[in-house]
Amino acid sequence: MKKDKKSKKKRILALLLLIPFVLIIGTVAGVTLPLIIGYHTNSYEKAEIVERTDEYVVPETDPQPSEWADVTIHENEVGRDYTEVQETLANNVNKGGSSNKKGDGLDRNASFGRNENVKSVYGKTPIYKVEKKDPNIENILVIGTDSRDVTRERGRSDALIVVSYNKKTGSVKMISILRDSLVPIEGHKWNRINAAYSFDGVGLCINTVNQLFDLDIQRFVVVDFNGVTDFVDRAGGITISLTQKEVDYLSNYSGGKVHYEVGPNKFNGDRTLAYMRIRKIDSDFKRTERQRKVIETLAKKIITEKSLSEIYDLTNFAFGLVKTNISLTELTSVIGNVATDAMRSGLDIESHHVPFSDAYTYKRYNGMAIVSFDINDAARRVNKIIYG
Numbered sequence: 001m002k003k004d005k006k007s008k009k010k011r012i013l014a015l016l017l018l019i020p021f022v023l024i025i026g027t028v029a030g031v032t033l034p035l036i037i038g039y040h041t042n043s044y045e046k047a048e049i050v051e052r053t054d055e056y057v058v059p060e061t062d063p064q065p066s067e068w069a070d071v072t073i074h075e076n077e078v079g080r081d082y083t084e085v086q087e088t089l090a091n092n093v094n095k096g097g098s099s100n101k102k103g104d105g106l107d108r109n110a111s112f113g114r115n116e117n118v119k120s121v122y123g124k125t126p127i128y129k130v131e132k133k134d135p136n137i138e139n140i141l142v143i144g145t146d147s148r149d150v151t152r153e154r155g156r157s158d159a160l161i162v163v164s165y166n167k168k169t170g171s172v173k174m175i176s177i178l179r180d181s182l183v184p185i186e187g188h189k190w191n192r193i194n195a196a197y198s199f200d201g202v203g204l205c206i207n208t209v210n211q212l213f214d215l216d217i218q219r220f221v222v223v224d225f226n227g228v229t230d231f232v233d234r235a236g237g238i239t240i241s242l243t244q245k246e247v248d249y250l251s252n253y254s255g256g257k258v259h260y261e262v263g264p265n266k267f268n269g270d271r272t273l274a275y276m277r278i279r280k281i282d283s284d285f286k287r288t289e290r291q292r293k294v295i296e297t298l299a300k301k302i303i304t305e306k307s308l309s310e311i312y313d314l315t316n317f318a319f320g321l322v323k324t325n326i327s328l329t330e331l332t333s334v335i336g337n338v339a340t341d342a343m344r345s346g347l348d349i350e351s352h353h354v355p356f357s358d359a360y361t362y363k364r365y366n367g368m369a370i371v372s373f374d375i376n377d378a379a380r381r382v383n384k385i386i387y388g
Contacts, residue, residue: 036328038319042112045121045323047203049218052128056211059184061365068364112224112321118150121222121323123201125187130216134387136168139215140326141206143197143222150224154201156194158225158277159291162209162217164386173385176288176353182363182370183212192370202325213354213379215386219326227321228276229269231298234317235306237268238297245281250274284371288353352385354378 112118140163147155162175179194185208188199193212197205202220210217232238242250247260253274267275276294279287302311324331355373363372 038316039328039331042320043322043324044327045325046327047122047127047325049129050126056186059186059189061190064365112150112222112227112323119152119154121154121202121220123154123199123203125200125203125207127203127218127325128207128210130210130218133216136166137386138165138167138219139163139217139386140165141202141209141217141220143202143205143220144228145197145222145224147224150226154198155224157197157205158194159288160193160197160205160209162213162215162382162386171350173350174352175382175385176351177209178284178288178353178355178371180284180369180371181355182365182368182372183208183375186211190365192368212375213382215382219330220324221326222323223321225273229273231314231318231321232267232269232272234314235298235302237266238272238294238301239264240267240272240275240294240297241265242275246275246278249278249281285353285357292351350385354382356381 142159142161142163143157144159144161145155146158147153156179158179160177160179162177164173164175165171166173177193179192181193182190183193184190185193185196185199185204187204188195193208196208202222206217206220209215241264242260242262244262247262250260250271251258258271265271272294276291277287278290302314306314355371355378359377360371360373363370365372
């Protein structure tokens with residue numbers, strides 16, 4: 001019985017690794033003409049993948065004040081920009097502090113799903129062609145943008161996840177890259193990795209991840225904040241269990257307007273997003289754990305409570321919430337394989353994060369509180385996870 005429950009949990013998580021992958025359910029239910037039209041009209045953003053003609057040059061690090069050499073900062077400081085050194089932040093899109101502020105609402109009409117005149121997810125930097133390292137392994141970069149208004153800005157990659165599927169073994173692996181990781185970004189020196197998408201779109205973001213970790217990513221999925229809130233609302237909300245610290249934080253975040261209590265709480269889309277972005281009470285590691293909790297809870301709700309017609313509606317609705325360069329043919333092929341594996345024997349799902357738990361330090365760099373790690377060692381370990 002315990003084994004069956006574990007297998008069922010894996011299947012559920014596999015079916016909804018991320019909001020865009022609710023499409024899996026649509027495939028099982030039957031992809032019809034309206035869904036196909038909706039996908040090509042709203043989601044698919046074709047772009048040329050080009051051969052690189054010049055050589056990549058690793059940006060040099062900037063000289064840092066000697067007093068920062070051995071500084072120790074607490075994990076809840078990571079992501080902060082220090083006002084006394086604002087003049088050093090000209091190349092930092094994070095300048096101005098966290099966007100997770102009380103009263104900092106979303107423009108509900110300025111999202112992929114609610115406005116056709118959105119800023120392109122592409123910049124001037126193309127996606128550079130990289131030879132596939134293993135024909136059986138598909139790697140996709142999922143980008144969750146923190147943009148408040150996608151008609152004016154791309155925003156930063158608040159979530160950055162490499163989703164890897166092995167067609168031969170049927171395994172799915174997720175590797176989250178912490179947004180405040182200090183990395184070289186071509187043409188923009190060293191910065192937090194979440195700045196790459198803001199600087200020049202999916203091309204620079206994908207190229208940066210490929211260069212850092214020696215990967216072969218060519219496909220992406222982008223979701224914005226409003227997409228998360230709209231999808232949760234469309235699904236009828238979810239129930240999340242809170243700790244006392246989470247209750248205190250969320251109550252303060254709402255200015256006391258929303259009542260929360262320890263234990264199960266019914267969340268709409270806005271409250272779910274606030275929960276997923278909590279970091280001040282602990283760390284970014286716990287924040288990604290909350291994101292996975294929401295995904296699993298949402299998946300269980302859809303699978304156990306929704307009818308086929310409701311699932312169809314959610315699938316069609318999801319098409320309007322994302323941007324991707326994965327063709328429908330490629331998508332249905334991967335989804336078909338994943339669904340087949342799930343129904344046959346369950347899926348071998350692994351979840352990881354970079355930096356790794358035993359290999360990072362918190363530091364200051366150019367006025368930013370960042371996460372520092374050995375990139376070469378991380379690349380070796382990432383490749384071990386994905387390719388064995």
